[in-house]
Amino acid sequence: MKTLVYENYNKFISATDTIRKMKMNIESMESEMGHLNENIECISKQTRDINRHLEPHSRKIQDLTNAHNSLKRLQFIFELPTRLQHCLNRGKYSQAVKYYSRASPLLNHYKHMAAFKGINHDCMDIMNNVKDAIWHKMAESDLTIKRTAELTKLLLLLKEETSNLWKQYVNIQMTCLSRKNVSHSDPMTVEELLSDYIMPLEEIVHQFEALFLSGENGSSEDPKSDTVTASIRLSDEDREKAKDDLFTAIKPYTDKMLYSASKLIELPVQITTATSIEQRLQNMNKLKVAFRDKGQSLLRVIQPVQRKLHSLYARWEYELIKGSLDSVKKAVREHLCQFVTDLDMKDNGSEIEIDADRTADFIQDTQIWLAEYITKSCLLPLNMNLDITNAATAERLQSGLKNMWQDIGNSFGASSSSKYLSVLLLLESRLCYNLANNGIYRVYVAFSTQSSYDKNLVNSSSTHFAELSDTVLDPTIISDFNDVVDYYLNRGQFLLKKHLMLEAYMLTCRLQRDYIYPNRDSSSVQRSSDVWTYFTKRLRYTDRILGIFFPQQQHLQQSDSATDNVSMLDCNYSGGPYSTRHVPPSTHSVATMSSISETPGKTYFEVEDNVALNMMSSNIDKLFAERIDVYRSVEPTAKDVCTALIMMVLKAFLEVMRETQVDGVAYQQLQVDVEYVQRMIWPYAGDEKWASSLLQEVLSNAYTRCLSPVSLTQDKIAAILSNCLNLFNL
Incomplete structure (x- = not known):
């Protein structure tokens, strides 16, 4: 306690000293602010005096500056042929196009004057040679995709015919892409697919879009760089034609790209656990990120590729959902067959004695087991690996769940060679009724909860909800829920009648034998x-x-x-x-x-x-x-x-x-x-x-x-x- 009092006393003394210093500083601050105001007023007065004395000469200075700039431009114009020839000789085609682009408006404006007419004629001759040199350069075999785009920009600035230019650009880029992929086999990873196909195609399409599909006629230059950029606005008809030509040229590569992508994410025939498809899930996520970050222009400009890619995603999701939910039908069949096999049934002639208590427990446990299996082994992994916030994905998952219930129901009664067929039919019939009563509802509640649907109370007068209290289901799945319940009620009745007809057929055969013969x-x-x-x-x-x-x-x-x-x-x-x-x-x-x-x-x-x-x-x-x-x-x-x-x-x-x-x-x-x-x-x-x-x-x-x-x-x-x-x- 003494230590605590001592420390707090020291802090109190320190706070008192700080307050005293602040008070002294505030008093001196008032005098300093007064001096600062006096200095600012003095500076303002001097500034006004200087501006008043320099005002008569400022107009003259501006005129001299304009004249100086005009002389510099004239000097640049007179020296332009020499500059262009120097760039041509040294292979600096981008610099030559930059100089000519800066001077061409002035030359066109004064081309009626003799002096400018000669300069314009010399420049045009040199630029024609530059254009020929650029075309010759584009024919080289070691040309890269990026360099092709740069040379195409120069030709675009030199007013080359647009339709011919985009066709040549596409042909040359396809040649470059063919050389790039000639030594590569089928991509084995998403990274290889990205480097071999997505990024090269994205670069080609991005440059094509920048050159021919966007912007206004004209050019711009970077004063700190020797390069220039250019774009041209085509008519709507020419734009569509240009897109078609580009798509026709790159279609073999996009098809190979999509085929390789489908092989990387191809699912196994039978999906058992999440670990069996872990690599495919990783590839799918990487693939989506790759196209999202590195293939924006490709998907934006080439609509067929975007549609095919979306179709690939949708088909993969459908197969994943179907494969995961198909495992339920197999598990149910094995579950029932194992029970029938392990059940201690004594075959007493034409009758089979069954353990009633064990059978009742199995029927009750089965619907609980089935609901948990569907929820934990199927719905939960699917929700973790799919973007269920996407409406189309959620709809596919909902449809897959409904198809799963129908497949399970269809599998009931499919056996025709079992020794205990009659018992199995009754077991499946009772299970259908139990699922219609409660099991299906459990699964749909879990599905609604895991899918983060907005919860709304279901109308108590809705079909199959009369016996359920505090029912919470999303309105979008109520129709499916009712359809499935109706189906299982009908299926339970069908299996019961099938058992009945089996018994009746056996007795009818005995009747025919005993009375006809x-x-x-x-x-x-x-x-x-x-x-x-x-x-x-x-x-x-x-x-x-x-x-x-x-x-x-x-x-x-x-x-x-x-x-x-x-x-x-x-x-x-x-x-x-x-x-x-x-x-x-x-x-x-x-x-x-x-x-x-x-x-x-x-x-x-x-x-x-x-x-x-x-x-x-x-x-x-x-x-x-x-x-x-x-x-x-x-x-x-x-x-x-x-x-x-x-x-x-x-x-x-x-x-x-x-x-x-x-x-x-x-x-x-x-x-x-x-x-x-x-x-x-x-x-x-x-x-x-x-x-x-x-x-x-x-x-x-x-x-x-x-x-x-x-x-x-x-x-x-x-x-x-x-x-x-x-x-x-x-």
Whole structure:
């Protein structure tokens, strides 16, 4: 504390001394300012006196100065032929043109006078020799591009014909450029491309522009230099012609330049990581800097080169974006195939058992993994390496992102030889719905953020945004986002229907084999056909596997049939983020007939009671059965898929029976099969009339085709079915 007090005390004393000195200096400053004002007034008075005494002689001095300058110009004019001849002899053509350019206005003005006429004639003869010497110099083989431009300037000042001059200039420059590149191979680096092509072409075009495409007629000179500059203004027609001649001449070199540039930035066929294209990225950045700093005149004057270069940039950006985003499709395919391969699936005949918990975790993790992969491995590197502030680049990136989503969606369902094709189709369908629900939105939010778009709240009434809160997307990408979501909803539906049709096709083949080519060893009906036992197993399997991939609230339903204790799971799907518009399966059917029972425990068709009535009923039901929408859209639920599968199989059953001729035993077998089918499908079809209508049509066709139809009694059918259910533990 003592030290602190001591130091602050010293500073206080120092500040006091400084203030005292400032006060003393200010007092002396006032007296000094007074002396300075007196001196300035004295100087001003003396200056006025001097100007007053010299004013009578100033005009005379100015006249003498003008006369002296005129004599010097006359002396220069009289000595001009000698000066020009001296420059010609020593090869100083630029100095000769400079002298003649300074004197030619005066010679032209006084050429009517004898003295000046002779001087003008001598100068013109000498300058003609100078012009010939310049043309001879331009024909030398070791002439450089820069020297050619300098000599062309001299000829331009000497009033050489402009059209001939620019053609000669271009031809000579092309010869110089050809000699410069004759010993060089294809450029291996951007630096070589710059030195071999860009800079020489830039120099040629820059000089051509300065000489023929800009400026007014005339010349200027630098008093400290022996050189002169010149430019001439051409008409618009001549300017375009001059540009065309220049472009025609340098086109082989510009084409080679652009080709070499494209090879230096050429991207690999498959882009995996940023390191694999690091050198190309560096070359692209160097190339842009090279043309920006060293090729301004070339791009400004030769518009085709500028357009081709911009096209090269655009194509490179497109290939980079496409190549980077194409890796996503491959990664997704490998990700899904690896899961299917590693999944502990037990092949139990025609059924495959799947770990439901592991499958659910994989589906949930996959959409998160995919969003992160696209964002971190694709969008982020692209944003770092591309100028996304450029509108065209941003548009290409946005378009590439949309195409990537479509390519991924198109790859779903493309496999046709996988052992687990059915499982893969359901997995891809569920993934499509999940992506449409949330995954795609995540990617577009990341894209919007990384691209530094202006954020605006999206209208809550916009498509696909009803379930999203605090939604922030750039308005320019909302249309793409909605298109992609719509596409994935449709794609998920397509894959689900493809799985459904695969199952239906397999069952239809069994139907055709068992009914068109029956293998019957007994003369009486013992049990239901094997195809329907197989159908029941596949129906249960479909219900179970759909419950795994599209888990919803499961409800256990018991059949009310006294002879059937079958238990089935009913998946009630009440809508959701990936719900499509539900189309009831009975939309295109329903013919309510009094002869059709609404309970599964009764035979719904008894021929022996009233054949005529049943025939009429069959014909009416046939009209409606023809209109059943077999390939309708289905909800992603177990119940709706199973119902659609039943519809397809029953429709195929009907078509098969229309092509089959039956006997009495076959007709009785058909009665048992129809009753069996009705009991098995009851937990799914319920009291829907389309199922009864189709099955009624099957029996109706069989009855009309059978020569001696004898129907089994209902008790007999019930006894046979009871044995079947006990036999197969159903």
